[in-house]
Amino acid sequence: MTLTTADVTLDLEGMLCPIPVVKVAKAIKVLAAGGVLEATASDPGVLIDIPAWARTTGNELLSIEREGKVITFQVRKSS
Amino acid sequence: MAQAAIIPTPVEQEAIVPEVAPKKLSMVVFSGDMDKAMAAFIIATGAAASGFQVTMFFTFWGLKLIQDGNRTGSSVFGRAMGVMNRGGIDRVGPSKFNFLGLGRWMFKKMMRSHNVASLPELQEMATDLGVNMIACQMSMDVMEIPKETLIPEVQQVAGVAAFIEESSQSQTTLFI
Numbered sequence: 001m002t003l004t005t006a007d008v009t010l011d012l013e014g015m016l017c018p019i020p021v022v023k024v025a026k027a028i029k030v031l032a033a034g035g036v037l038e039a040t041a042s043d044p045g046v047l048i049d050i051p052a053w054a055r056t057t058g059n060e061l062l063s064i065e066r067e068g069k070v071i072t073f074q075v076r077k078s079s
Numbered sequence: 080m081a082q083a084a085i086i087p088t089p090v091e092q093e094a095i096v097p098e099v100a101p102k103k104l105s106m107v108v109f110s111g112d113m114d115k116a117m118a119a120f121i122i123a124t125g126a127a128a129s130g131f132q133v134t135m136f137f138t139f140w141g142l143k144l145i146q147d148g149n150r151t152g153s154s155v156f157g158r159a160m161g162v163m164n165r166g167g168i169d170r171v172g173p174s175k176f177n178f179l180g181l182g183r184w185m186f187k188k189m190m191r192s193h194n195v196a197s198l199p200e201l202q203e204m205a206t207d208l209g210v211n212m213i214a215c216q217m218s219m220d221v222m223e224i225p226k227e228t229l230i231p232e233v234q235q236v237a238g239v240a241a242f243i244e245e246s247s248q249s250q251t252t253l254f255i
Contacts, residue, residue, distance in 0.1 A: 014194050018125040022204055025128035056129040 004062060004074060006038035007031060013042045013070070020046050021053050024075065028059065033079045036062065041071045050075070103249035104131045105242065110255055111140030111164075112174035113183060113198065119144075119255045120201035126251075127208035134249075135205075136242045137233075138215035141255075142224055144168045144202070145214055149228045157223030166228065168198045206232045213237050 008027055012020045020041050028037050047064065050073050054061040064073035104126045108119045119141075123133045137145050146166025152158035172183035190197065196204070206212070214229055214236045226236055235241075246252040 016193065016195050018121045018128065018201075018204075019196055022124050022128045022208065025130075025208070053129055058130075 004036050004076075006074060007035045008037045010037065010039035012039050012046070015041065016043050017045050017049065021049055024050065024053065025057070028075065028077050031077045033077055035077045036074055037077070038072070038074045041073070042069055044071075046071050046073070101130060101132045103134070103245065104251045104253070105134045105246040105249040106136065106253045106255060107242065108135050108137045108141035108144065108255050109139050110174070111143035111171055113171045113186065114173045114175075115255050116141075116144050116168070116171060116198055117201070119253075120198065120205055122253065122255075123210045124201060124204045124208055127205065127210050131250075132209070132211075133205075134211040134213060134242075134245045136213050136215060136237075136245075139218045139222075140164075142166065142214060142218060142222065143171055144198075145212060145229050145233050146224065147228055147230050151225065151228050152223040154223060160222055161224075164222070166224070168202055171198070202232070213241065215239075 008031060010023055010027055012023060015023070020039070020043055024037065024039060028035070031037060047066065050064060051061050053059075054075055059078050060076040062074040062076055064071065104123075106119060106123060108116070110116065110119075119135065123135055127133045143164065143166045145168070148165065148167030148170065150158070150161045151166065152161035172180060173186050176182040176185075187197070212233045214226075214233050216236050216238050219226070219236065229236075
């Protein structure tokens with residue numbers, strides 16, 4: 001899966017709930033509509049949490065992948 | 080003519096969810112235990128991060144979580160309560176296995192080693208995300224806790240009707 005070039009990258013490794021979602025929410029606030037945020041995380045909860053967060057906030061989940069212990073995801077800010 | 084500076088509002092929930100009426104979540108925080116407080120603040124910050132307008136109504140034992148830790152009370156009973164039930168979010172212990180504070184120390188150590196946010200950190204995050212923290216007037220009066228001993232982040236002191244108004248407009252109301 002090809003990744004879009006991210007406008008903002010976050011390192012969320014080692015952080016547990018609720019920090020990943022909180023940091024993503026804060027970072028996406030400063031993006032313009034259409035901006036892409038990419039992050040790496042280690043908390044397995046993120047696999048369910050980030051898609052749920054995207055659905056609740058109306059933002060677009062572009063991709064979410066796991067390679068060993070590292071989870072990488074991209075979200076695009078909708079309007 | 081000089082342009083007026085645009086001052087961003089501290090609460091910008093609408094930037095996350097572009098709707099006219101944001102979703103609301105209301106919560107009664109009745110417990111003063113560390114474990115229950117963790118649940119309350121994690122839910123509050125998670126909801127706020129998901130675009131909800133969150134109101135936390137602190138009452139009874141929950142008042143401990145929004146006190147600055149100074150002694151409270153004016154009558155004999157009030158002052159005894161102020162010592163036995165000393166406020167301050169860093170002072171609260173788990174609802175079980177507190178062992179006069181040993182359990183609290185143990186849980187804090189375990190949370191730190193797993194890199195879990197502490198209660199003061201969670202409270203700071205909640206304020207940062209625009210969570211409304213309201214104190215219950217009645218239980219403050221009964222426990223003789225003056226407003227000056229509450230942390231500055233508490234927006235207002237109110238009664239049950241104010242909470243019911245928030246709750247009636249909320250998709251979700253919780254009692255912790």
